[in-house]
Amino acid sequence: xxxxxxxxxxxxxxxxxxxxxxxxxxxxxxxxxxxxxxxxxxxxxxxxxxxxxxxxxxxxxxxxxxxxxxxxxxxxxxxxxxxxxxxxxxxxxxxxxxxxxxxxxxxxxxxxxxxxxxxxxxxxxxxxxxxxxxxxxxxxxxxxxxxxxxxxxxxxxxxxxxxxxxxxxxxxxxxxxxxxxxxxxxxxxxxxxxxxxxxxxxxxxxxxxxxxxxxxxxxxxxxxxxxxxxxxxxxxxxxxxxxxxxxxxxxxxxxxxxxxxxxxxxxxxxxxxxxxxxxxxxxxxxxxxxxxxxxxxxxxxxxxxxxxxxxxxxxxxxxxxxxxxxxxxxxxxxxxxxxxxxxxxxxxxxxxxxxxxxxxxxxxxxxxxxxxxxxxxxxxxxxxxxx
Numbered sequence: 001x002x003x004x005x006x007x008x009x010x011x012x013x014x015x016x017x018x019x020x021x022x023x024x025x026x027x028x029x030x031x032x033x034x035x036x037x038x039x040x041x042x043x044x045x046x047x048x049x050x051x052x053x054x055x056x057x058x059x060x061x062x063x064x065x066x067x068x069x070x071x072x073x074x075x076x077x078x079x080x081x082x083x084x085x086x087x088x089x090x091x092x093x094x095x096x097x098x099x100x101x102x103x104x105x106x107x108x109x110x111x112x113x114x115x116x117x118x119x120x121x122x123x124x125x126x127x128x129x130x131x132x133x134x135x136x137x138x139x140x141x142x143x144x145x146x147x148x149x150x151x152x153x154x155x156x157x158x159x160x161x162x163x164x165x166x167x168x169x170x171x172x173x174x175x176x177x178x179x180x181x182x183x184x185x186x187x188x189x190x191x192x193x194x195x196x197x198x199x200x201x202x203x204x205x206x207x208x209x210x211x212x213x214x215x216x217x218x219x220x221x222x223x224x225x226x227x228x229x230x231x232x233x234x235x236x237x238x239x240x241x242x243x244x245x246x247x248x249x250x251x252x253x254x255x256x257x258x259x260x261x262x263x264x265x266x267x268x269x270x271x272x273x274x275x276x277x278x279x280x281x282x283x284x285x286x287x288x289x290x291x292x293x294x295x296x297x298x299x300x301x302x303x304x305x306x307x308x309x310x311x312x313x314x315x316x317x318x319x320x321x322x323x324x325x326x327x328x329x330x331x332x333x334x335x336x337x338x339x340x341x342x343x344x345x346x347x348x349x350x351x352x353x354x355x356x357x358x359x360x361x362x363x364x365x366x367x368x369x370x371x372x373x374x375x376x377x378x379x380x381x382x383x384x385x386x387x
Contacts, residue, residue, distance in 0.1 A: 133280060133311040135360040135383060136319055136352040138180070140307065141242060142273040142282045144228055145182035148387070153178040155362075155381035164371040167205060172260070173197040174219065178381075186228040190244065194219035196251070196259045217251025220261045238273040248293065263298055264291040278311035282321070292331070299328030299341060307348070319350035319364070325373075344370030346377075358385035 137143035138151065145151055159172045176194040183189055197216040203209070224244030232238045244267050252262025267288035274281045286303040307321030327342040350364035359382065366377040 132352045132354045133317040136317050139362050142271050144188040147182045149182040150386040151180040151383050153381050153383040157379040159377040160375045162375055167203050169201045171199045188226045190224045192222045198257050200257050213257045215254025215257030217254055217259050220246045220248055220250040222246050240271040242269040263293050280309045282307040295333045297331040299330050301327040315354040317352045321348040342372040344373035
């Protein structure tokens with residue numbers, strides 16, 4: 001059957017060749033000068049262009065006919081070794097010639113150069129790396145790590161604060177280490193330890209004298225646990241609960257400089273996350289109880305936050321959020337100090353970029369809104385995943 005097919009194809013090609021010769025313009029076949037087939041194959045400069053085109057078509061048909069005959073002969077001689085008549089025909093007609101060794105080396109070099117990243121860029125394995133959006137959600141506490149995953153985050157925060165009268169100016173520098181670990185049962189262990197360095201300047205409005213002080217010391221260690229209670233489904237968002245305990249082990253002050261540490265706290269937070277790719281929306285509410293130390297108790301605090309994150313690309317995300325803070329009046333020896341309560345807001349803008357499969361750069365800029373708020377703050381974090 002295969003031989004009959006090959007022979008049939010060969011006969012069709014031969015007929016096509018004859019047909020081309022038959023329809024060749026009469027002016028080229030019946031020339032008075034008695035042109036022969038050798039004259040037809042003469043150089044293009046000595047012949048009619050139509051004759052050259054016809055000759056090329058005939059030679060192409062001859063090549064295809066020879067290839068079909070050879071394939072058919074091999075099929076008939078060794079039918080068990082040949083794959084099939086159709087495969088042999090496709091191999092003879094369509095298979096390109098193998099490139100020479102220099103050409104193959106040049107081709108490999110071109111492919112390698114095309115796949116190499118441009119100078120100053122990072123090659124991101126998108127199939128293995130988490131999206132920058134998910135890394136940012138983890139940093140904000142709206143997403144928990146998978147079980148068995150650990151994230152270590154060194155960060156640095158700078159905050160500028162001024163009182164409403166302009167008599168006190170304070171610059172706070174706080175390097176910090178955060179640790180998160182994914183646990184079974186949709187749990188996450190969280191721990192952090194900061195170090196505080198503060199430069200303070202106080203101006204006397206009456207005399208114009210300016211006093212400058214600096215202080216530093218270890219901050220309060222915080223340990224907590226978070227759990228995912230609900231998974232996003234339909235209109236239902238992700239819902240995460242979190243409890244943190246601040247040990248109050250940090251240095252409270254250094255000379256005349258307040259380091260904003262040294263008081264034990266117990267806080268709880270509830271976070272909701274809703275995705276509408278490429279956007280993610282977050283909302284959280286938290287409450288913190290501050291315990292008395294040396295007859296002094298800073299006021300308890302309540303926070304409310306709203307945020308939106310945009311996945312600009314698989315390697316970059318943008319963040320915008322607002323946090324409202326309310327702190328109750330302080331107490332000294334059980335008596336409330338009037339005018340020490342605080343109410344202010346913070347507008348947060350940020351961006352995250354994946355540097356490698358397990359390393360992300362997170363930057364945030366905060367703008368204080370209100371007399372009691374820090375004037376502005378800048379933070380840079382480098383979360384590192386260990387799988």
